[in-house]
Amino acid sequence: MSLNRKVIIILFSTIISANMLLGIAPLSTNIGRSISKRLDPIRWTIGLGQKWDMFHSIPTHHSLRVYLTANDASGKEYRYGAGLPSLREILPRKLIRYHYTFLRLFNDPLNKSFKESYIESISQTLLKTDPRLRQFTIHFSHGRINTLESIRKGANIATTRVEKFGPYKVQRIMKR
Amino acid sequence: MNAFSLLWLKNIDPRRYAIARIGFALLLLSHFVHLFPYRDTILSNAGMTHSSAAKIGFYQLTGGTSISLFNYFQSSFEVTIIFIFAIIASLTLAWGKWARTTLFVCFFIQLSFIHRAPASTTGWDSILTNLGFILLFSPLGKDWNPWNLFRQWNKKQLNLKAPQYGLVLIQLQVFIIYWQTVIQKLDDQYWAKGESITYFLLSHHGRFPGSWPVAWHDLLDKINYLTLIIELAIPILLWIRNTRRLGLWIGIGLHLSIAILGINLALFSLTMIVSYLAFIDPWPTPYKLKSSTK
Numbered sequence: 001m002s003l004n005r006k007v008i009i010i011l012f013s014t015i016i017s018a019n020m021l022l023g024i025a026p027l028s029t030n031i032g033r034s035i036s037k038r039l040d041p042i043r044w045t046i047g048l049g050q051k052w053d054m055f056h057s058i059p060t061h062h063s064l065r066v067y068l069t070a071n072d073a074s075g076k077e078y079r080y081g082a083g084l085p086s087l088r089e090i091l092p093r094k095l096i097r098y099h100y101t102f103l104r105l106f107n108d109p110l111n112k113s114f115k116e117s118y119i120e121s122i123s124q125t126l127l128k129t130d131p132r133l134r135q136f137t138i139h140f141s142h143g144r145i146n147t148l149e150s151i152r153k154g155a156n157i158a159t160t161r162v163e164k165f166g167p168y169k170v171q172r173i174m175k176r
Numbered sequence: 177m178n179a180f181s182l183l184w185l186k187n188i189d190p191r192r193y194a195i196a197r198i199g200f201a202l203l204l205l206s207h208f209v210h211l212f213p214y215r216d217t218i219l220s221n222a223g224m225t226h227s228s229a230a231k232i233g234f235y236q237l238t239g240g241t242s243i244s245l246f247n248y249f250q251s252s253f254e255v256t257i258i259f260i261f262a263i264i265a266s267l268t269l270a271w272g273k274w275a276r277t278t279l280f281v282c283f284f285i286q287l288s289f290i291h292r293a294p295a296s297t298t299g300w301d302s303i304l305t306n307l308g309f310i311l312l313f314s315p316l317g318k319d320w321n322p323w324n325l326f327r328q329w330n331k332k333q334l335n336l337k338a339p340q341y342g343l344v345l346i347q348l349q350v351f352i353i354y355w356q357t358v359i360q361k362l363d364d365q366y367w368a369k370g371e372s373i374t375y376f377l378l379s380h381h382g383r384f385p386g387s388w389p390v391a392w393h394d395l396l397d398k399i400n401y402l403t404l405i406i407e408l409a410i411p412i413l414l415w416i417r418n419t420r421r422l423g424l425w426i427g428i429g430l431h432l433s434i435a436i437l438g439i440n441l442a443l444f445s446l447t448m449i450v451s452y453l454a455f456i457d458p459w460p461t462p463y464k465l466k467s468s469t470k
Contacts, residue, residue, distance in 0.1 A: 002454050006185060012313055013184040013341045020345075028363055031198045041239035047287045047305030049238070052356040054299040054444070058366040059379035085222040085252070093380055096440035097214055097296045097367055101224070104295040108427060114295045115227030134233070151390045157378055 019043065023050025029166035063143040066102050067126045070126055070136040070170065078130070082138065084121055087129060104141050108167065119168055126170045137166035183344060187337035189459040194272070194317030194325050197279075197341060199418035199453040201308060203271035203446055204282045207304060208262045210443055211289065215259050217256060221250040230292050237294050239267040244291035245284065261470050283308035300447040302325055306349055307451060314342025332459065346454035351411040353448075367404065370397035382437040405431055414455040 022039065025032035043049045066082040081089035082102070092099035103136070105115045119138070126133050143158035151157060217223040225233070227247045234242040249258055268274060269416040286304050290297055315338040320328075361367040366375055373396040376382065377389035389396060406426055413423025431445035 001185070007179070009341050010181060010184055013345060015434055016310065016345050017348050020348055021416050024356050024359065028360070034216065037239075043240070044238035044290075045240035045243065046235075046285070047290070047302075047309050049302050049305070049353065051302065052299070052353045052354070054357055055227055055361050058372040058375045059381055060272065061374060061380050062378060063380060083217055084224050085216060085220075093439070095213065097218065099217065099380060101293075101296040111233060111295050112270055113229045113233040113236060117225040117233075121226065126410055145375060148374060148390055148393060151378075151387055157387050166309075 016048070019048055020050060023052070027051070027053075035128075036115075051089045060145050061099075061103070061142055062145050063160070064099055064102060065139075065141040066090060066092070066098075067139050067141075068126075068136050069124065069139065070130075070133045071167075072130070072132040073134050078133070080126070080129075080136075082122075084125055087122075087125060095116075101139070106138075106163070119165075123170050124170060124172060127172060135167040135169055137164050137168070139164055184341035185339045186367045188340045188343070188457075188461075190315060190317045190327060190336045190338040191320055191328075191459065192340075192457060193233035193315045193338055194320035195456065195458075196453045197272070197275065197311065197318070197395065198270050198315045198322055198325070199450045200311060201266050201279075201282075203264060204266040204286070204304065204451045205270070206307075206446060207286070207300075208259060208266060208282075212259055214296070215255045216252045219246050219289065220255045220299060222252050225293070227292065230294075232444070234291050234294050237266060240291075242291040243287070245288040258288075261285070270322065272316070272318045272321040275316040279308065279312055279316065283312055285312060298444065300444045302351075303353065303447050303451065307346055309344055310345045310349070311424075311465045314345075315339070329458070332421070343421070343454040347411075347415065350414070350448075350451050350454070354407045356412050358404055361404060367400065370400040373397075373400045373403065377437060381441065383437055383439045403430070407460060414452060417457070420457075423455070424452060 013023040019039065022035050025035055027033055027036055040049065062139065068080040068082055068087070070078050070080060072078070080087040083090040084097075090098050102166045105118060122136060122138070126136055139158060142163075143160040145158050146155045218225075222228055227244070227250055231242040231247060232246070234240060234244075244259060249255060261287040262282055265278040265285075269278040269282060282307065286301070286308060290301055290305060317338070318457075319336070328343045338424070350461060362415070364372070366372040371393075374389045374393050377396070388428070409429075410423055410430070413419040413426065415423075428449055431448050435442040435445040
């Protein structure tokens, strides 16, 4: 092996391993936040993100259901699924990425632009599906697991809460 | 040669890279097949979000620049074609044909997916891009397809040699994944109180519904702490040659348990198990030759 190749390999390995080692500082610490702020733009652009939080925060959701209701000019209500492009019913328990997607869109303000784009896409799809529709609401029904103590005392596993987002106008272009 | 250089440059049997490449290619294949039903909804402009919003969203989430293929190929048809390409590329990669090119294709499609739909990603997506990036710049054992690897499995002392840096980097990544996870778990109230496994089994991830985990909580509480110890121990056990077999059994056992008791987590388990291939050495250098290595 040529000396140049050896130098390149050592340099590459040192940089990649340094990036990994810097990733071990948790984001909850100042040093972790500081490293993340500087390196994350490059890391995530080239695919070397170091955020390994699998299950550190344990799931407390028991169920999730997302659906839409839309009204026409007379106020009559129609129900649709939340899955685009066909407004089909989505089952997040079967297709787990939808679970993460909806939770992040509706619970994490950092995903605001995705949420706005989703609302805009629903609006346009509803208009194509039925031009009589005037407005719609997104229903976000999620069951949060009760405390173990209360389940032991006879409570249900989870308490279901329905959050409503909207009503939003059904129109071709949304105002942001 | 000093120890630091030797850590990266020590020559190993290239068949070890072939094992890692084949395992990673089959993992990518499973991953792309898993993503296929989602493609229209999360990656095309006919789906949930528009690519222009995704570019902004990716920047807001990570500070990075979205370089996704799906910013340019936006229709349902185009997204489907890209996925078919990805599936063919991962099969070709497993065979060892045009290995570097097909690995790049798979890596870039996976990276494009993360850039286009960061809100839909899971933990194993990042593992795939990290391992893919490392392998992209490593030897790939491309002279070995699964068939001739199988036929020459028992052959000793091959003249071909490859520097070990790629596999060492993957090993290091496995260390970081487990240890960072444990460090974060120590800070989490559910893990600190021993309730994490019980909540996990009650959650949407639990395969067997019902409140039975509450009745088993005393046992699950102990498994909670045992899991943390196991996660700290796995990379160390895998690293040391004499304990590697034990590390493999424990690690595979842990991830099979996750895949069986949880739903939708088989790919995460598979990803971690495939990363262990970087530790496996079916053709170890005899100890007596080590001192003469320069």
